[in-house]
Amino acid sequence: MKHKKAKKYGMVIDLDKCTGCGSCMVACMAENNVPFRKDESNKLLSITWMRVYKLTNGKPFPNTDICYLPRPCMHCEGQHEGHSPCVTVCPAIATDYNIETGIVSQIYTRCFGCRYCMASCPYHARYFNWWDPVWPDGMEKYLSPNVSPRMRGVVEKCSFCFHKYQLAKEKAFMKGRRELKEDEYQTACTQACPADAITFGDLNNPNHAVYRMAKPDPKHHGRPTNPHAFRLLERLGTNPKVYYLSSREWVRRAGDNYLENESIAKKPAHHE
Amino acid sequence: MKIDRRSFLSFLIGGGAGTALSPLPWKLMDDSSIWTQMWPWTPVPEDGEASYVNSACTLCPGGCGITVRKIDDRAVKIEGMKGHPVNNGGLCILGLSGLQLLYGPTRVKTPLKRVGKRGQGSWEKISxxxxxxxxxxxxxxxxxxxxxxxxxxxxxxxxxxxxxxxxxxxxxxxxxxxxxxxxxIDSYELTLHLMQGVQASPGFDFENADFILSFGSGIIDGWGSPVRMFRANSAWRNTGGKIIQIEPRLSNTAAKSDKWIPANPGTEAALALGIAHVIIKESLYDAEFVDNYSAGFEDWKRFVLDKYGPDSVATITGIDNTTIIALARSFARASKPLAICGRGQGTTPGSLDECTTVHALNALVGNINKQGGIFAVAEPDYINWxxxxxxxxxxxxxxxxxxxxxxxxxxxxxxxxxxxxxxxxxxxxxxxxxxxxxxxxxxxxxxxxxxxxxxxxxxxxxxxxxxxxxxxxxxxxxxxLPNHAYLERYEDIPTPPGMPKPVISLTRPVVEPQxxxxxxxxxxxxxxxxxxxxxxxxxxxxxxxxxxxxxxxxxxxxxxxxxxxxYPDFFVQTHEESFDTISGKFEFVSKETGSLKQFKPVNIEGDKTNYPLLLMPYDSIRLANGVIGNPPFVMKSVDDTVLKGNNVFIEINPKTAGEQGLREGQLAMLSTPVGKAKVKVHLFDGIMPGLVALPRGLGHTAFDDYLAGKGINFNELIGPVEDPVSGLDTAWGIRVKLAKV
Missing domain, CATH: 3.40.50.740 (Rossmann fold)
Incomplete structure (x- = not known):
């Protein structure tokens, strides 16, 4: 078999376009059978694979500014392929890095709820099921068979809608193709975004929109070369596969921790 | 055998080490994890044949096309319909949650007749x-x-x-x-009737406009047909279109706009007159349209030039005169400018003066019934009974x-x-x-x-x-007498508000009536x-x-x-045939209503001494405030600075809060001449000092436990104020007092 370059699925979120409407959050919940409770106002307990954060620039009226920032799982590649913060600590191999797609998986039936991964994730992208999911009588009718509902005691997180990848693959195989087209595998949030702020695709494929938008630099662990692009906590060296675009400097600055007078100019990751 | 301290400890340590080295703890942990994960009540959704049905959403007047994914006879996911003229694939947060309404506990299951007192909740089934x-x-x-x-x-x-x-x-x-x-829409229909003599709804050609002057309209907060507006907003990012947002609070729209101009609340009409003043004075208006197709311009011009110079408007609106002049110039010089009004999601009609003045701005720049402008869209005439x-x-x-x-x-x-x-x-x-x-x-x-x-x-x-x-x-x-849910019935959805071309969508049954x-x-x-x-x-x-x-x-x-x-044959009327007023032209001053009245701020309820602050509602796309309340998924998306437990937060400028002695997260009593409510305080720099903002869409007493009893219904705190000409509700806010609890 001819050697094929592995995929590296990733996302580019244009914060100039994002309106903070929350469609991505709900599309994700609907796609992935995410449970809900009567009070969801404690956000530490509220399971949201995709969560939209509200950032403010901290300036007084009338110079105040707001920016919304959707946060899925970053599917970190780490400094060496597969060295995601969560994957390296999981004692049960319940979360794993898929070399073929670059997707960090979560296998609920393997997880025994130690929550090391939650502690190690710098993005708060992982959630623990403190309770069994309960759907009001009759509502379990809308549950999708493509994603297993989770039980109490396991951690869950965004999977880049991996089941959609599998379905798309199967479909392509049926048509006698091995390769997926760009639009055949798209996450639920990408499809639902009414502002077209989310773009999803293969960061290794120069023909994909995500590549053109983020312009990742393979020599520096995919660091974006587009001056408007940034990744969250870039300097931790987690090498995330979610890129953000913003024309506002304060927003890009909010993506990492900077000293007061430090310039945002690209600095190499600490280990280099 | 004598057990001394030493042997006892050796036994404990040895035993502990032995157990730890044996597979026992791991086996037990494994067993218990497997065991606790095998609860029978975690549902296993049944697999089946997948299919898709196209329909239309009716949860708001937006009229989006939807595609519903089904597994056998169950609907499992709602998505936006690709190729639909309104939303082309995108969908809002409420539309995406529709299945929680279809299969949810808030449905009325059978016709019900009241027994006992009204509102008591005792019903009996009736055939x-x-x-x-x-x-x-x-x-x-x-x-x-x-x-x-x-x-x-x-x-x-x-x-x-x-x-x-x-x-x-x-x-x-x-x-x-x-x-x-x-x-x-009521105010707009009236405006079109008075100024253009037509019975029609407004249609805004946002897709082709390049400079949007919004007098408080929540372009990305749910105004008009929400998904269409999101799409238009994103298109402007690509094409360089500009949005100028005028409102006293930094809404999402204001934050995403190219320029946010916080005008004193309720003075939007004065600002529009000020802009008109500059445009007329500097002869920046579309003379071709004004000279040939309008009437009453001279009267209006005199009125505007006399009274609404940038300086006096600056005093009323709190915006400095250079900003007003610059704004007027950039509006008039833009190639496809468009002025719109309707605060927030446009749920309150607002003052007719404001609507007609904003509409007059569109006429000044000649964008009536023109690409990138505002159209008078007649109701589709398919109902001929x-x-x-x-x-x-x-x-x-x-x-x-x-x-x-x-x-x-x-x-x-x-x-x-x-x-x-x-x-x-x-x-x-x-x-x-x-x-x-x-x-x-x-x-x-x-x-x-x-x-x-x-x-x-x-x-x-x-x-x-x-x-x-x-x-x-x-x-x-x-x-x-419960209606079928929208995913169980046929219905026609005529042109959504603000669409410049008529379109009828079809809601159709996705599942059998449940x-x-x-x-x-x-x-x-x-x-x-x-x-x-x-x-x-x-x-x-x-x-x-x-x-x-x-x-x-x-x-x-x-x-x-x-x-x-x-409508493939929908065509735009020429200016000669599109005005059906007394003069047959666009009337800057309606001959039906007569004289011009000086700008008078809407009379807001409450006196300044007892109610020192101003309360305004704000709209968010994450809080449905119409016929439908938030389903559980949408409630999940509500920030913890909007709702915490059952307490809703008001937004207040830190400066004003300081004057009132209020801190972040503190409980406070909000009282207006109409009602009072306990709220939590959220300090927000983006709101004009002296204002208090409360979200619409909370405080339901009905629906399910996921929604009922959370927060306050804004409508409990405000009463209607009649517009002198239209009689419609113009109240954009009410005076309010905040006190520590």
Whole structure:
């Protein structure tokens, strides 16, 4: 078999376009059978694979500014392929890095709820099921068979809608193709975004929109070369596969921790 | 054997180490993890054949196309429909949660008749046959005693076959009291009537506009057809289109705009006049349009030039004069400028002055009925039913004045004034309302001054709700005749608000009716048949579906296939033929209403001494505030700076909060002349000092435990303020007092 370059699925979120409407959050919940409770106002307990954060620039009226920032799982590649913060600590191999797609998986039936991964994730992208999911009588009718509902005691997180990848693959195989087209595998949030702020695709494929938008630099662990692009906590060296675009400097600055007078100019990751 | 300390400890340590080295703990941990994960009550969704059905969303007037994914006979996910003229694939947060409504606990499962007191929640099941004959009996009794005009109907829309069936029924029955939930569309329709002489809805060609001057309209907060607006906003990012947002609070729209201009609340009309002043003075207006196709320009020009110089406008609005001048110039010089109004989601009609002035700005730059401008869009004319034959009773009833005063001497131009209904009922000035039908509407929640609305409802002896969900109005009805949920029925969705081209979408059944419900259209037809005589004759159809199919004619097949009908032959009228005013031109000063009045701020309730601050509502796309309340998924998306537990947060500038001695997260008592409520304080730099903002869409008493009892309904704190010309509600806020608890 001819050697094929592995995929590296990733996302580019244009914060100039994002309106903070929350469609991505709900599309994700609907796609992935995410449970809900009567009070969801404690956000530490509220399971949201995709969560939209509200950032403010901290300036007084009338110079105040707001920016919304959707946060899925970053599917970190780490400094060496597969060295995601969560994957390296999981004692049960319940979360794993898929070399073929670059997707960090979560296998609920393997997880025994130690929550090391939650502690190690710098993005708060992982959630623990403190309770069994309960759907009001009759509502379990809308549950999708493509994603297993989770039980109490396991951690869950965004999977880049991996089941959609599998379905798309199967479909392509049926048509006698091995390769997926760009639009055949798209996450639920990408499809639902009414502002077209989310773009999803293969960061290794120069023909994909995500590549053109983020312009990742393979020599520096995919660091974006587009001056408007940034990744969250870039300097931790987690090498995330979610890129953000913003024309506002304060927003890009909010993506990492900077000293007061430090310039945002690209600095190499600490280990280099 | 003697056990000393040493051997005891050796035993413990040795035993511990031995156990740890053995597979036992791991085995136990493994077993227990497997065991606890095998609870039988974690559902395993059944697999089956996947299919997709195209339909249309009815949860707001936005009219988006949806594609529903099914597994066998279950609907499992709603997605936006690709290629639909309104949303082309995108969908809002509410639309995405639709299945939680379809399969949710808020559905009314069967027709219900009240037992016990109103609002107490005791119901008994009633058969459809009995329910319909009961309504028919009450209506017949009223009619036979010459009180047909005392029957009213409230609906969210007056377009499409179902509202038109209601209208037809009331006409042939003999009541003029069909009322539509009011919104900015009322003000716009009136503006188009007065300035252009047409009966039409506004259509904004956002897709081709490149400079949007928004007087507080929440372009990305749910104004107009929300998903279409999101898409337009993103398109402007690509094409370099500009948005200027004028409002005192940094809304999402303001934050995403190219320039946010916080004007003093309620002074938007003055700012529009100031902009007009600069445009006229510097001759930046479209002379071709103004000279050839407008009337009354000289009068208006004199009025604007005399009184609204940048300096005086600066004093009123709090915006400095250089900003006003620069704004006017960039607006007039843009290639496709467009000015719009309607605060937030446009749920309050606002002052007519404001709407006409903003519309006049569009006329000044000549973008009436032009690409990138504002169109007068006539209602699609597909509903062509034979005229009803009214008998003498019906004719007499229809001659009666409307209870809400629309079309009266005082408010001759307005078509519906639902905001005046509670007062008309409570004062008893005209005649009592004896029976009220509430179609697709939830007035007990959505109308301002909830207490007065409730009091008025209590005075109506017979209230029938057609709601699919147990909302506030259904809770307080005498009879609930539940409609099929939107994913279980056929219905036509006419042009959504703000669309520049007419389009009809088709809602169609995705799943079989899950409960003992009936299509509202069918109920009206059955009711008419039960009444007999002329009324029955006016409804010759066997069923609603037959009526819809016949009404749509050749469009039906196309709509079944495509999901919608767009008018291929829709063309834009030339300026010569598009104005039907007295002068036949665009009238800057309407000859019907006459004189020009100086800008007067809307009279906001409350005095400054007792109520030192101003309370304004704000709209968020994550808080549904119309007929439908937030489903659980949408509640999940609400920030913890908006709602925490059951407490809602007000937004207040840190400076103002400091003056009031309030800190972040503190509880406070909010009191207005209309009502009071306990709230939490959230400090927000993006709000003008002196203002307090409260979100709309919370404080439900109905629906399910995921929504009910959380936060405050803004409408409990504000009352309507009538516009002197239109009679519509102009209240954009109310004075308020905040005190520590």
């Amino acid at each position: 459809w046959k009995d329910a319909i004959s009961e309504v028919a009996k009450i209506l017949s009794d009223l009619r036979s005693t010459g009180q047909s005009h005392t029957v009213g109907c409230i609906s969210d829309s007056d377009r499409g076959t179902v509202p038109r069936l209601f209208e037809r029924f009331l006409t042939v029955y003999g009541s003029p009291n069909l009322m539509r939930t009011s919104s900015i 034979p005229e009803v034959e009214m008998d003498a009773t019906a004719a007499i009833g229809m001659q009666k004045d409307r209870l809400d005063g629309a079309g009266s001497k005082k408010y001759p131009f307005s078509r519906y004034l639902l905001n005046r209904l509670p007062q008309a009922i409570n004062s008893g000035e005209k005649y009592p309302l004896k029976a009220l039908f509430v179609g697709d509407a939830n007035p007990l929640y959505t109308m301002s001054d909830s207490k007065a609305v409730k009091k008025a409802f209590d005075k109506v002896p017979f209230v029938v709700s057609f709601s699919s969900y147990m909302n506030e109005t259904a809770q307080n009805a005498d009879l609930i 409960l003992n419900t009936k299509h509202t259209g069918d109920i009206i037809i059955l009711l008419a048949k039960a009444m007999g005589g002329n009324i029955a004759d006016a409804f010759a159809w066997n069923s609603y579906d037959a009526c819809l199919k016949e009404t749509l004619g050749n469009k039906w097949q196309v709509m079944i296939k495509k999901g919608f009908w767009s």
